[in-house]
């Protein structure tokens with residue numbers, strides 16, 4: 001465990017500066033691109049927004065590195081495994097879908113690392129027009145050795161579910177444990193080390209970056225607070241790799257590999273507001289109803305990737321953390337609903353309140369656009385007659401949702417190859433029975 005070696009800067013999207021302590025003064029002072037950089041480093045800008053974006057959305061970082069990224073052999077196409085951007089592989093399926101926990105490869109069978117273990121489950125849109133999302137599962141058992149991943153298509157929001165992951169990035173190292181999430185933005189090279197059987201979820205967005213949601217009447221504090229987001233500090237290795245270091249580039253939905261003779265994690269110092277970051281979900285300040293009825297689940301939004309339509313997200317990352325339920329004369333579980341958004345849910349640990357059975361950690365559900373869903377029969381019956389007193393909800397549990405305004409297609413892997421689809425899911429609502437009584441009258445006080 002190398003957590004002790006990982007150090008972080010706190011804040012969300014701030015203008016950070018960091019130098020590896022082994023090279024004091026490596027960050028140029030007073031300008032970004034001096035004629036000669038300290039320590040003989042190369043300056044390289046990584047732009048995360050159009051140059052002309054308004055200030056609040058303008059994102060870029062300057063990296064000072066031993067060799068520039070461009071020093072690599074040409075990219076050649078490589079095998080994509082189960083990673084895809086083909087949204088018409090199988091016929092559309094509007095049903096409620098539920099997956100049992102996705103299978104993690106045993107290392108005795110074959111070695112699978114983070115990149116080869118990526119499987120696309122569903123998604124929509126298009127990397128070329130910069131508008132869309134993909135939801136992937138990763139299941140792996142081996143660290144990436146002399147291999148890094150560079151995503152030209154979009155940002156990865158990574159939700160580890162089983163096994164901690166050590167992510168080395170050009171900006172430094174982050175240890176990310178289940179119940180934490182991290183975001184690696186477009187074009188940031190990273191490599192993933194694992195320490196056993198590892199599984200998690202990835203939300204990829206093309207053409208937007210994750211932001212903290214606006215708080216409106218909530219005020220200046222609450223939900224995910226900026227200070228709890230952690231960005232790694234500069235860390236470099238000056239390592240030559242005679243056998244070849246492989247940079248894998250995801251570009252227009254396909255993978256390409258290129259060889260170079262040195263480690264890409266050669267950034268000695270950097271500054272800027274375009275960085276990878278992580279966040280511990282326990283730090284989320286939960287807002288909820290304290291009188292009656294429900295607030296909509298948008299109160300649980302950690303991060304949002306906005307679309308160009310006001311108020312409509314390409315995708316929101318929403319969590320259902322442990323909290324108190326106190327609403328009076330209210331059916332407290334999530335209400336029955338149909339939504340103009342698509343809802344993918346995953347479970348990091350514990351049991352989800354609206355479905356005690358069937359939805360397990362490491363599995364998932366997809367409730368597509370306007371597909372009805374809600375509590376199963378047991379949950380409905382119990383919650384309709386429960387004595388309402390303040391009680392803890394979701395202790396020991398962390399469920400989350402990727403909610404999207406896209407109507408997502410499920411891949412062939414998701415519907416067939418993975419063999420984890422639970423065909424009996426719809427049956428959890430079959431026992432719902434009628435309570436209607438035409439003779440019912442309001443009771444006279």
Ligand SMILES: *[C@@H]1O[C@H](CO)[C@@H](O)[C@H](O)[C@H]1NC(C)=O
Pocket residue numbers: 080081082119413417418
């Ligand atoms: C796709 O996933 C399946 C099951 O998850 C796996 O057996 C298969 O090897 C993968 N295919 C490729 C090409 O990696």
Ligand SMILES: *[C@@H]1O[C@H](CO)[C@@H](O)[C@H](O)[C@H]1NC(C)=O
Pocket residue numbers: 069070072150151152153186187188247248249
């Ligand atoms: C990484 O991706 C960026 C685009 O996001 C691209 O400009 C760059 O050439 C890639 N670099 C390497 C070394 O893969």
Ligand SMILES: *[C@@H]1O[C@H](CO)[C@@H](O)[C@H](O)[C@H]1NC(C)=O
Pocket residue numbers: 106107108141142143194195196197
């Ligand atoms: C992969 O899984 C096997 C079996 O559970 C375990 O013994 C091994 O240590 C794991 N490999 C890695 C690299 O964690």
Ligand SMILES: [Fe+2]
Pocket residue numbers: 337339343367373
């Ligand atoms: Fe829902």
